[in-house]
Amino acid sequence: MPNWGKITRRTLLVGSAAIAGGVAFGVWQYRRDLPNPLQPGDGQATLNPWILIDQDGVTLIAARAEMGQGVYTTLPALVAEELDVAWEDVRVMHGPAAQAYYNEALMSHGLPINDYERTGFHEVMIEAMTVLPKMIGLQVTGGSTSTIDAFEKLRMAGATARETLKRAAAERLNMPLGSLTTRDGKVIAPGGIELRYAELAPAAAEIDPPRRVALRDPEDWRYLGRSMPRTDMIAKSTGTAEFGLDVRLPGMKFAAVRRNPRLGGGMLSFDASAAEGMPGVERVVDLTDGIAVVANNTWLAMQAADAVEIEWAAAPYPDTSDEMLNVIRAALDNEPNSMLRDDGDLDALDIAPEDREIEAEYTVPWLAHATMEPMNATALHTGDALDIWTGSQAPGFAEQRAAEAVDLDTDHVTCHVTFLGGGFGRRGETDFVVQAARVARAMQGTPVKVTWSREEDMRHDFYRPAAAARMRGVLRGGFATALEGRVAAPSVTRQSMQRMTGLSPSGPDKGHVEGMFNQPYAIPNYRVSGHLADLDVPIGFWRSVGNSFNGFFMESFIDEMAAAVQRDPLAFRLDLARREHAPSSGVLEAVAEMSGWTGRTPEGTGRGVALTYSFHTAVAVVVEVTDQGGDVSIDRAWVACDVGTALDPAIIEAQMSGGVIWGLSAAAMQEISFAVGEVEQWNFPDFDSLRLHNSPEIEVRILETQPHLGGVGEPAVPPSMPALANAIYDLTGERVRDLPLNRRLSFVI
Amino acid sequence: MPTTLTVNGTEYQVDLPDDVPLLWVLRDELGLTGTKYGCGVASCGSCTVHIDGEAMRACQVALADVWGPVTTIEGLGTPNALHAVQQAWVEHQVAQCGYCQSGQIMQAAALLSKTPNPSDEEIDLAMSGNLCRCGTYPRIRAAIHAAADALGREG
Structure with missing residues (x-):
């Protein structure tokens, strides 16, 4: 796999006499052109921001962070499908941070509309929202949007490049365009003539690309719709994939850091005299909000960092998670920030004596991302420029924030994106990048790799916020006639956007209530309000974001409503979904069939079901648990999703199955708690996850009935948590309304 | 005094304190970055290597205590x-x-x-x-x- 750093260096060596700099076309041209960020070197040509051709072959730019979700495979497949290159010849790299790679799907995702019932007006709003990310260069990987965003754009990029290469060949051969075809990186002309793309690329880069190219019929796809060998698989199976933590530069030093465990509190004073004398230590750097120890070995740096005596200031939030949860619960009675659904008339509800009315309150805890690769970044400050190597979900923001931190122009800061050892939202933040930039400035001329210890990582996250809900439901004749949900939590959207862009959006926060207000259930009186709770705990996007708590609240309560009228929980949901959204009832029917759902389970076995529509994908999950001598064993899970068009079934299956394990881990055993303002968890023994021996056997079915593409990285997470809680209810008869479940029962560990 | 270490069939002289874990010798000193740091407390297995054919957590084995030839993912x-x-x-x-x-x-x-x-x-x-x-x-x-x-x- 080519290394972007090498290509950039080579480009700089030969100067910027770009063969095709700035040529951008196809779908690119119908709106304002953005400059092509690829600067081809000697013998290279670029036809648009996603394609670089040289004598070695074709390199496709993924421009999204590969954090396990398969974008280095599916995004190149979109280009390759139309460009006609052999899969084994495809090389992939991330490419530079650039406005050209903005993510329009991500911003439209934030609109406060109900995704599953889009109208013309909504489409207009979505178009309007695409302007903002273009302006601020939102090259962010998140929101399960990479493929949705790329689906047309990258196929167009491949198709227009192919047609341009054919035109170059037609001119070269003086043959009619219509007589030419393409195959495996070559233009094929009558009489057995074959011209390699590499030979044609310099000429093609001078040709104005066609404005309209028809995309291939899905019937003719060679790569899309199939499980392609992942382009990163061999590297990741041989230890040769380069993660941020693996970056090595000549003369590099290794640094460890400490910041205030009372998050957001400052540093009052420190004494590094003991640390400075420790083996391998070169320097202790004052970062004003913490310290860094630079040494000749990471472990020696970590030992010395621990030996620095530091006096920390207090945290700007309550001391304990119990006090925080009280603040959140109290917000349920505050003025709502949003009421994005208010069907029927909850205020004038006519409740008959034979109706059942139920109420319940739920809570979920703070959660860490705990990516396998701890936060890290490597930086080299040369006085007038800064280079950063890191696994980032938002390299454009990382460059901006680093530039500000060390007083450089953003143009002089370059972020080289490596593989990400897990992202899940955490690597969209820039704190670890800014920190490395500041250490590098103190060590000017020397590259420094800053590695967080696992403890530093666990205790300095941007956490999934704790949240609370109060739910009320009315049932008549076995059907839901009213559902009222109130959700309270700190606003991830506001805090994150403030941090990233300096702008805190006002108005209704969709992310706060997603997974509750926009569920595909035909309930005649259906109201959901969001109540923001102010707490200065750092919070951020965590795989599936608001859906991660609202899915649990909503689908636990739907289960309670079914139980209140002695109805089968799956049939009860089917009644509600069938009248509202066919793909959602479709996935419920699928898991019923897959699991052989009868509504009855033998003694010692429990089953639960849940459905959440999120990230444009309906996902239903059935979980089966058994009682193993007093411990709960999570034995099996069945998952059905409707993604519209399954671009790569094996990757979708992996994301669904991994998403379920992620969600079950959180629901069963994960919690971040606070005491004296500090996170109480330090390492994996305090914040464990399911492992091979206690993970369920998982069966996934992929449906393709909905008319648009759906995301796949996140939507399995929300329904997995309530499906587990509902299975526990079926097993024990106890309704557990507070996560994690292991506060009330023990799991096989 | 440098410590002698055999990794993937190659002998190395390593000049680091005796208590530096094998993990950080492999990664930072020898540049064998295929072995990963995940937790440092033997609870995640990311740093698993073979010592004398046996799976060990490299974060828990001090340089001075390495008792046999080491195989890392690069050597497998x-x-x-x-x-x-x-x-x-x-x-x-x-x-x-x-x-x-x-x-x-x-x-x-x-x-x-x-x-x-x-x-x-x-x-x-x-x-x-x-x-x-x-x-x-x-x-x-x-x-x-x-x-x-x-x-x-x-x-």
């Missing part, structure tokens, strides 16, 4: 000459983010060298110390069975 197989376990990992498309997979593969290879045809229970027991936040476990299990079959055919 290479992109052009995959070990049977790596081959099975590729065939089953196991990795997602990939960060924990060096450790998973080293653990699985050690299991198969002692237990050529492991049952699911034996796989559970051997692999329970290896954490994967992406949740690739179902494919890990399938790949271990496939590698056992392949090694059985070879053997």
